[in-house]
Amino acid sequence: MIKLFATDLDGTLLKHGNFIKEEDIAAIHRLQEQNIDFAIATGRMDRDIKKICSEINHDAHRISQNGAFVDSKSNQALLAKTFDAVTSNALHNVISSFSSPFSITTADESYISKKTPELKAMESILYFPLVEGVDFADQYNDAFLPSKFMLLGSEKDIIVLQEKINEQFKDVSETYLSDPRCVDIVPKGVSKALGLRTLAKHLGIDPEEMAVIGDSYNDIPMFEMTPNSFAMSTAPKSVQEKAAHVVDDVHQAIECLTHLVNN
Missing domain, CATH: 3.40.50.1000 (HAD superfamily/HAD-like)
Structure with a gap:
């Protein structure tokens, strides 16, 4: 039943x-x-x-x-479940080295590296606005931890980036294609x-x-x-x-x- x-x-x-x-x-x-x-x-x-x-x-x-x-x-x-501060810092630095836009989500807010024209168009259908700016790699602490990183781009490019993330952080993270143009990176499990x-x-x-x-x-x-x-x-x-x-x-x-x- x-x-x-x-x-x-x-x-x-x-x-x-x-x-x-x-x-x-x-x-x-x-x-x-x-x-x-x-x-x-x-x-x-x-x-x-x-x-x-x-x-x-x-x-x-x-x-x-x-x-x-x-x-x-x-x-x-x-x-x-969130990433710990050390893992958050390491993931942030690796992801920010890619040319693709990325976002960081905590329990309460969603931050975006750059509001591209495409993202601005997408933002128009979101219930809440994105916060532009992710220059806080060294600020993670017990009161400010990400639950998700998201890479954005063409399917071909983000799959390559997904494979790199999987290789480097396989012990602490999971990755999913939540959309053909989005890879979600979440804590292991x-x-x-x-x-x-x-x-x-x-x-x-x-x-x-x-x-x-x-x-x-x-x-x-x-x-x-x-x-x-x-x-x-x-x-x-x-x-x-x-x-x-x-x-x-x-x-x-x-x-x-x-x-x-x-x-």
């Missing part, structure tokens, strides 16, 4: 321009009728999830920054699957009692932890192949779950 439904945001629930289909919102509200809990698992920050919950008028358990932070819908902090396992333990449910949906490479870890996985039809084929089902929209996945519950 399904007890939790977790959705990715960008490219899944959240369409281009921060648009959410009314059919998807209605389907999320119907989950409650089936006693199915709701969670959002995303690379975005917790403040973005809260904003979306307000827009759809529905609370959610919140897995943010690809699983670095987990908060219950009652705002109980369940997990917070962090993934949406870690976030969901943490949430499942809190809720007292098993992975088999979860259903998940997503569209990108950073969603694969959560696909692999439950047989009830859905990939968006817009996802890369290699991502679709990791899911049990492929659908066009979130509401289609929820309708499928409702059919399973009723039969």
Whole structure:
């Protein structure tokens, strides 16, 4: 029996321009009728999830920054993982040596190395503005630690940079393509699957009692932890192949779950 439904945001629930289909919102509200809990698992920050919950008028358990932070819908902090100060300094210096723009995210803010015209255009659809300036490599301390670094650029270039980061920091970091033009660098062990396992333990449910949906490479870890996985039809084929089902929209996945519950 399904007890939790977790959705990715960008490219899944959240369409281009921060648009959410009314059919998807209605389907999320119907989950409650089936006693199915709701969670959002995303690379975005917790403040973005809260904003979306307000827009759809529905609370959610919140897995943010690809699983670095987990908060219950009652705002109980369940997990917070960041890089330590030494690792943060080393990663910062290596990443800043590349020519590609990069960003640094803490629990509360997102900093960008340079607001290029492309990033300024992207910023127009963000819920919160980026803070320009990342000249603080030597300022990391217990009160100021990053949870994610992100490299931006062409897919060909950032994959090469991703391989270099993996080689140099394989013992302390994980990397994911969260978008064809974005590589996320997070603390070792962090993934949406870690976030969901943490949430499942809190809720007292098993992975088999979860259903998940997503569209990108950073969603694969959560696909692999439950047989009830859905990939968006817009996802890369290699991502679709990791899911049990492929659908066009979130509401289609929820309708499928409702059919399973009723039969």
